[in-house]
Amino acid sequence: MKNNILINKTIDELLKEYPFLEETFEENLIDMSDKTVSLGEALNKINEFDLEDRALTKEQISTLIENYVDQMSEILGLKENIIEKLTLLPGTDKSGNKENFEKLEILKGEILCIVGPTGSGKSRLLADIEWTAQGDTPTKRHILINDENVDTSHRLSSGNKMVAQLSQNMNFIMDLSVYEFLELHAASRMVEDKEEIINRIIENANNLAGEKFTLDTPVTSLSGGQSRALMISDTAILSSSPIVLIDEIENAGIDRKKALELLVGEEKIVLMATHDPLLALMGNKRIVINNGGIKNVIETSDDEKEIFLELEEMDKKIQDLRKDLRYGKKLKI
Numbered sequence: 001m002k003n004n005i006l007i008n009k010t011i012d013e014l015l016k017e018y019p020f021l022e023e024t025f026e027e028n029l030i031d032m033s034d035k036t037v038s039l040g041e042a043l044n045k046i047n048e049f050d051l052e053d054r055a056l057t058k059e060q061i062s063t064l065i066e067n068y069v070d071q072m073s074e075i076l077g078l079k080e081n082i083i084e085k086l087t088l089l090p091g092t093d094k095s096g097n098k099e100n101f102e103k104l105e106i107l108k109g110e111i112l113c114i115v116g117p118t119g120s121g122k123s124r125l126l127a128d129i130e131w132t133a134q135g136d137t138p139t140k141r142h143i144l145i146n147d148e149n150v151d152t153s154h155r156l157s158s159g160n161k162m163v164a165q166l167s168q169n170m171n172f173i174m175d176l177s178v179y180e181f182l183e184l185h186a187a188s189r190m191v192e193d194k195e196e197i198i199n200r201i202i203e204n205a206n207n208l209a210g211e212k213f214t215l216d217t218p219v220t221s222l223s224g225g226q227s228r229a230l231m232i233s234d235t236a237i238l239s240s241s242p243i244v245l246i247d248e249i250e251n252a253g254i255d256r257k258k259a260l261e262l263l264v265g266e267e268k269i270v271l272m273a274t275h276d277p278l279l280a281l282m283g284n285k286r287i288v289i290n291n292g293g294i295k296n297v298i299e300t301s302d303d304e305k306e307i308f309l310e311l312e313e314m315d316k317k318i319q320d321l322r323k324d325l326r327y328g329k330k331l332k333i
């Protein structure tokens, strides 16, 4: 079985996560009397005579279970939940030299920042991840999902995307209200509690943006900050994509710290290109890019976390001054 994640899980865990497997186990000689054993162990325990009788091999049974979980997850929209880890394997920089790392693993719930001078290749790295590069981009990098090479058939399909990209420009061209826009999106995701989800999205978006907007507001009249807040909240709450790529959350009147917390709170992997020290220090690690290649991966140190607290206070002061300025007040510290 190529999916080690399934084979190492216990029968109990598998039945809780994929209740539809019970019948499959029954039909395929998997003993469910002891649910604490792993699927791998249960497969090993199958009697050779029974296998011969059914003209099956253990490998065939494991492949059958794996394919079934894959298909059902796709149909039930569970697929996004099975991304636990993203792995980046080195390619080459712009001069053709191998990148300076062996393997970079990013786990669910982690924030990684990407830093480097203009033109150094930050957007390229985000694009490699979005494309789940298999040595077929200018950098020759490879991306693995859950330790496996990726089935690239998803690349051109529109539904169930693995990666959501929050780009710098959010231009709405549709003539819809915020409610209609969210309703369309909710319908395409077939969510059960549409109204509740829509309310949660707008509430969180308003929490990020300075000036409040309502469900009746036409999307075309949202300000830059408001539309960005709406897209971030929508991505965090409604998007099925487990990986979120952000090409700089600029300072356009949104609370950047809350935005990141919202995205990561929904158990996603977040990769963000940024030059903003406050955002960079919110990450667990940062990838340093130069001349198209990854030169270093730095873990955020305890000292840096202290700096983060200072920056947070400075940032709050600046935000307050900005607000006062907007509302025509005299500035004082």
Ligand SMILES: Nc1ncnc2c1ncn2[C@@H]1O[C@H](COP(=O)(O)OP(=O)(O)OP(=O)(O)O)[C@@H](O)[C@H]1O
Pocket: 092, 093, 094, 116, 117, 118, 119, 120, 121, 122, 123, 124, 125, 138, 139, 291, 292, 293
């Ligand atoms: N390893 C590489 N090999 C070949 N070309 C590369 C490599 N990395 C990046 N490039 C190319 O270099 C150019 C600049 O890269 P990119 O746009 O990613 O930079 P950036 O750091 O995002 O810049 P900015 O901060 O200005 O947005 C792009 O054309 C990109 O395809």
